[in-house]
Structures are given as structure tokens and as C-alpha cells.
Amino acid sequence: MVPGNQAETIPKTARGRAVMIHENSVDHPTDAPPVDSAARRREIIMFLVLAFVIWPFVAIAVVGGYGFIVWMYQTIAGPPGPPPV
Template identity: 60%
Template structure:
């Protein structure tokens, strides 16, 4: 089973994340949404893989570095106290 089919099965079991109750299109009124084309799926993957996730990773690592830096400003540098 491919990863995409596995993820699609998870979303169809727990509700469709693409469905919006605010729209009045006939596809959403019946509770179904049209399937994504292969081009749309590849585009969304590329946006996630090379756009969003790298930004999140840099933010998490930078945030951790900032927390360590602030901690060391308050508590002092690591190491023995007597030297």
C-alpha cells in the first residue's frame, strides 16, 4: 500500500479535511469532494517538502537555540562553578 493511499484512508475514516461547511457548492453539500489530480497532489507535496517543512525546521532549531542562549544569559555558562 502506498503512503498516499494510506493517508487518504485515514482522512476518509476521520472526516475529510478539505471539506468546508462555509461553501455552498453542490460537491460539498453531498459530503463528497472531487479527488485531487496527480498534478495537484505532486504540487502540494513539493510545497510541503521544500517550502513549509524547511521553514518549520529552521524555526524549531532557531527557537531552541534562542532558549538555550537566554537560559545561559540568566544562569551563566555551563561548567564548574569554581573556575
């Protein structure tokens, strides 16, 4: 190999573009570690608890809190509508 001639070191595709190949790409097609069934089960249970228990309570608390704020505001400022004549 001649110094400065990088044509031999860079693999080419059919159209002549350079291709970057990771040295471990053949041995390890994905970088994701294997997931054991206990961790997967815990994650599914955690998702179900969040989706069907915690988030509904959070939604009810937010709507109820907003209603309470509006109710307290109306007790001080009066009901909405045109001013009394």
C-alpha cells in the same frame, strides 16, 4: 437446498477452506475511484511545496527556537561549566 445445509452456499477452495467472495468483486476489482490528472497535479505540487519549502522552514524554526531558549537560559543561569572557585 435443505435448510441447515450450508455446504452448497459456501464456495470451497482446493483445501476445503471457505472463501468469502464479495458480490461485486468481479465487476469492480478495486474500490479506488479514478483520479483525474488535475487532482494528481495539485497533489504533486502540494507535496513539493511541503517537502522543499514549508518543512525546511519548520526545521530551521525549531532548531533556532531551541537555540534561543538555551541562549536565554544561559543569560540568566550563566554559562555551562564548573562553578567558579
